[in-house]
Amino acid sequence: MSDDLRRVTELDRLIHEPARLLIVTILSTVESADFLFLQRESGLTKGNLSAHLSKLEDAGYVKIQKTFKGKLPLTVCKLTAAGTEAVAQYRQQMQSFMNLTTK
């Protein structure tokens, strides 16, 4: 009876975490973003952002390129195809869930 409702427990926890949901959402609005841009936009601390980015990278959702801007390190992040797909699916599942009880 509440089989549809139950699917809420199948949400991708990697995306579900608010800090990461924020990060991937920001990333989905730009072609790519460097670390400091993400930090400013998200308001997360460096440590926190770094840890979340590593998880997203491990999951294959974000590609991280380390280069240099002049002599300073520059970390550029970009959603992968898998990441884009995961975000789309998450949004679809969450919206479906919301629609089940909103009306």
Next chain:
Amino acid sequence: MSDDLRRVTELDRLIHEPARLLIVTILSTVESADFLFLQRESGLTKGNLSAHLSKLEDAGYVKIQKTFKGKLPLTVCKLTAAGTEAVAQYRQQMQSFMNLTTK
């Protein structure tokens, strides 16, 4: 600029957890529900359900009444006014977030 987006990190974590989101959503569709009904509907294990209910109770979101059905214990759960309000707010916040990028 992404101030609106950032609010996603302010979501009530107590409600955000999928298992609890499921529980409170089920509770919001009924006047009250006993433990076994919730277990069947949610598909959660007893231990898990018990632990989540305790958290919701501690938060004041769910009222738990322990009685007996004949000689067997019966645990009846019910959303409190605060719980109903918290769920409504969560839904509103999550929907706002979704609307920011879905469009």
Next chain:
DNA sequence: TAAACTAGTTTGCAGTATAAACTAGTTTAC
């Protein structure tokens, strides 16, 4: 009266989010 069942709760463990502390290098001040 022993075995199986009911209705839960507690415990143990593995995983998590977070900020503080750290690393490695660069620029500025004196």
Next chain:
DNA sequence: GTAAACTAGTTTATACTGCAAACTAGTTTA
């Protein structure tokens, strides 16, 4: 020239969490 402050991150420590297995307390069945 070298000490202090800054940049751009990563690692570590801690406190919290979700989860199922093990347990509790009582009841019914054999």
